[in-house]
Amino acid sequence: MIKKIKLQGAEHFFGGAANDGIFMPYKSGFKRDLRVYHGQNQAAAALLSDRGAYIYSDKPFEFSFSDDEISVDGEDIVCGRAGDTLKSAYLAVRAALAPDVSGHPDASMFVSPQYNTWIEMGFDCAQDKIIRYAEDILSHGFPAGVFMIDDCWCRSYGDWEFDAARFPDPEKMVKELHAMGFKVMLWCVPFVSPDTKNFRYLDVKKAFVENGNGEPIITHWWNGYSAALDLNKPVAVDWFVAQTKSLIDKYGIDGFKLDAGDPEYYPTDGNYRQTNNWAALGGEYKFNEMRVGFNSGKYPTANRLRDKNHSWTDDGLNTLVPDGIAMGLCGYPFVCPDMIGGGLLTSFDGDGFVFDTELFVRYCQVAAYFPMMQFSRMPWRVLSESETAICRDAVDRHVKLADYIMSEVEKSSETGEPILRCLEYEYPHNGYAQITNEFLLGSDILVAPQLKKGEKSRKVVIPGGEWADERGKVYAQGEYSVPTPIDVIPVFYKKTEK
Numbered sequence: 001m002i003k004k005i006k007l008q009g010a011e012h013f014f015g016g017a018a019n020d021g022i023f024m025p026y027k028s029g030f031k032r033d034l035r036v037y038h039g040q041n042q043a044a045a046a047l048l049s050d051r052g053a054y055i056y057s058d059k060p061f062e063f064s065f066s067d068d069e070i071s072v073d074g075e076d077i078v079c080g081r082a083g084d085t086l087k088s089a090y091l092a093v094r095a096a097l098a099p100d101v102s103g104h105p106d107a108s109m110f111v112s113p114q115y116n117t118w119i120e121m122g123f124d125c126a127q128d129k130i131i132r133y134a135e136d137i138l139s140h141g142f143p144a145g146v147f148m149i150d151d152c153w154c155r156s157y158g159d160w161e162f163d164a165a166r167f168p169d170p171e172k173m174v175k176e177l178h179a180m181g182f183k184v185m186l187w188c189v190p191f192v193s194p195d196t197k198n199f200r201y202l203d204v205k206k207a208f209v210e211n212g213n214g215e216p217i218i219t220h221w222w223n224g225y226s227a228a229l230d231l232n233k234p235v236a237v238d239w240f241v242a243q244t245k246s247l248i249d250k251y252g253i254d255g256f257k258l259d260a261g262d263p264e265y266y267p268t269d270g271n272y273r274q275t276n277n278w279a280a281l282g283g284e285y286k287f288n289e290m291r292v293g294f295n296s297g298k299y300p301t302a303n304r305l306r307d308k309n310h311s312w313t314d315d316g317l318n319t320l321v322p323d324g325i326a327m328g329l330c331g332y333p334f335v336c337p338d339m340i341g342g343g344l345l346t347s348f349d350g351d352g353f354v355f356d357t358e359l360f361v362r363y364c365q366v367a368a369y370f371p372m373m374q375f376s377r378m379p380w381r382v383l384s385e386s387e388t389a390i391c392r393d394a395v396d397r398h399v400k401l402a403d404y405i406m407s408e409v410e411k412s413s414e415t416g417e418p419i420l421r422c423l424e425y426e427y428p429h430n431g432y433a434q435i436t437n438e439f440l441l442g443s444d445i446l447v448a449p450q451l452k453k454g455e456k457s458r459k460v461v462i463p464g465g466e467w468a469d470e471r472g473k474v475y476a477q478g479e480y481s482v483p484t485p486i487d488v489i490p491v492f493y494k495k496t497e498k
Contacts, residue, residue: 003055003077005070011051012424012433013070014086014329015093016063017043019306021326022319025050025433028067034060034294035074037264038275041306041323042293044330045074046097048089050424050433052081056093058295060263060272085428086329087417094331094416098298104334104413105302106255106286108183110372111402112145113395115182116339119348119376123152126166127173133378134180140380141392143399144181146287148257148374151187157226158192158199160243162251174252184253185287189260190240190278191226194218199227207236209266209274221265228266231277240281255287262292289336297331300413302372305335310342312359312453320366321449322436328418334409335420336372340364340391343376357383358486361390362450365489368394369439369447371405371419390487397489401445408442427463435461446492450484457483460490467492 012025016032019039023030034043046056047063047070055063061074072079082092115137117125134147155163162170177184192199192208199216202208208216209228216227229236247253261278263271275294282288283299290301305323309316320337327335341360342348348355360382367373379391398405408419418425421440423432438448438460446467448460460482462475469475469482469492482490 001075001077002071002073003079005053005055005072005079007068007070008049008051008053011049011053013047013049013053013065014326015044015047016330017041018323018327018330018332021323021436024322024326024436026065028065031062031064033062035062035272038262038292038294039306040262041291042296042303042327042330042332044097044295044297046093046295046331047072048086048093048329050086050428052084052089053079054082054089054093055079056096058097060294086422086425086433087428090329090425091417094297097295098331098416101298101300101416102413103283103300104409105288105300106183107406107409109146109287109302110405110409112143112399114146114148114336114372114374116148116150116343116374116376118150119339119341119343119345120378120381121150122345125149125151125153127168127170131173131176134177134182136378136380138180140378140388142378142395145183146185146254147177147182148185148289149187150257151223153186156193156196157189157223158202159196160188160247171251178252183255183287185255185257185289186247186253187257187259188244189221189258190229190231190274191219191221191260192229193226202227202229202236202239205235205239207233207239209268217267219265219267221260221262228274231274231281232270237277237281241284244285255285256282257289258282259291261290263294293332295331297333297416300334301332302334302336303327303332304374305338307344308338308342309344309347310353310356310359311347312356312451316342317359317363317366318451320363321439321451324370324420325418325422325436325439328420329422329425331416333412333417333419334371336374337367337370339374339376340367341377341382355382356453357387358453361387361486364391364394366449366451368398368489369401369441369445369449369491371409371441373398387486393487394489401441404442404445411442423461423463430463432461432463444494446494448482448490448492450490456485457481458490460492462492466495468495469493
């Protein structure tokens with residue numbers, strides 16, 4: 001069913017898919033079909049305007065913008081207005097799609113950095129490398145945090161046991177990581193490699209997504225071809241939960257990164273339910289990470305932006321802030337940026353690749369003021385001593401904000417409001433709707449990172465009230481040019497009224 005909604009003057013819309021943040025607010029000519037593709041990141045069948053309009057459904061829909069209207073094609077579409085601000089529209093949709101939500105991931109995921117093996121080790125992680133990596137983190141003055149062991153720790157997909165050739169004593173490894181102060185998470189996917197012992201067992205149990213003849217569908221995803229657990233079936237969910245419980249009981253694993261819930265990998269009707277069910281599973285673990293979701297903001301999950309390029313543009317650094325804002329407006333408040341420097345492995349091994357140290361530092365500075373931050377390639381491996389010190393300073397800033405961040409996390413776990421916000425959300429109708437290169441962390445911290453290579457200053461819009469920078473200089477509402485040498489992150493703190 002197609003619905004057409006007239007725009008109200010200079011009305012600006014957000015929502016849909018987090019990976020489309022770079023295009024928000026949407027302009028005439030933009031089109032996205034959430035029934036087909038979510039941009040490899042979180043999505044919601046929800047559009048919100050800065051004039052209080054909302055459009056939502058519990059099923060994915062297609063939407064497109066023209067000069068004066070939005071066309072929406074889908075089922076069970078609800079349209080309306082709540083108040084006349086982006087915030088009032090957001091809260092109305094949140095109440096409809098995620099009522100009675102509460103809880104959040106473990107505080108350790110917010111207050112200290114996360115460390116992931118993906119870019120550092122690729123498909124070649126191993127026990128000795130992991131211990132050395134953790135020891136190096138501490139010896140270079142970085143704090144312990146959540147340690148994520150990514151792809152290829154197991155023998156095959158769906159065989160959720162450590163590969164003994166590369167992990168001769170995983171229990172000892174986890175104990176050593178715990179003793180160093182790290183929490184340990186393992187990467188996993190809802191796939192099972194064909195013709196393995198677990199495949200044959202699960203095939204008999206009818207636990208896979210099947211075709212019309214009752215046969216398992218072998219689907220193509222980025223790591224090859226696999227059968228997919230049908231997460232609509234209790235037998236599949238129970239089996240997966242049993243595997244994770246075994247890892248927790250045997251080795252002391254703290255949680256799981258649940259990857260590859262992308263709906264396009266499940267070529268069946270209602271594949272968005274598979275995506276939602278995968279997120280629901282993630283929410284059962286206090287330590288979790290999700291890269292995809294659909295209408296899944298109701299679960300207490302850590303939601304990471306999709307893998308980004310090692311680039312200033314081209315789906316790189318320039319997308320972190322707008323996509324982070326979009327993630328919140330899609331209903332996912334507990335947002336983590338991509339791995340610092342970029343998390344797309346193929347971005348680092350292309351022809352003519354050159355590592356950009358300035359880019360890495362700026363990535364780190366942006367991440368420091370997100371609710372969470374995550375490393376993979378570590379600064380001392382690729383930067384000079386002075387550049388590494390700048391990254392260490394960024395981490396220290398994040399750690400010192402722990403109480404403030406957790407206060408915002410607790411608020412969000414009750415209200416569902418974004419933690420990372422655009423200016424329009426907090427200061428409506430001031431012409432801020434199209435400002436997506438600075439952001440608010442909660443209500444009281446304004447961050448305007450440098451996102452352009454080689455630039456030594458940038459324009460910053462200060463909203464209403466009084467704000468002070470880190471030197472104590474006070475700013476009133478207006479537009480300013482501020483210096484941004486490589487060791488400076490423009491940050492402003494809202495002065496409380498006496």
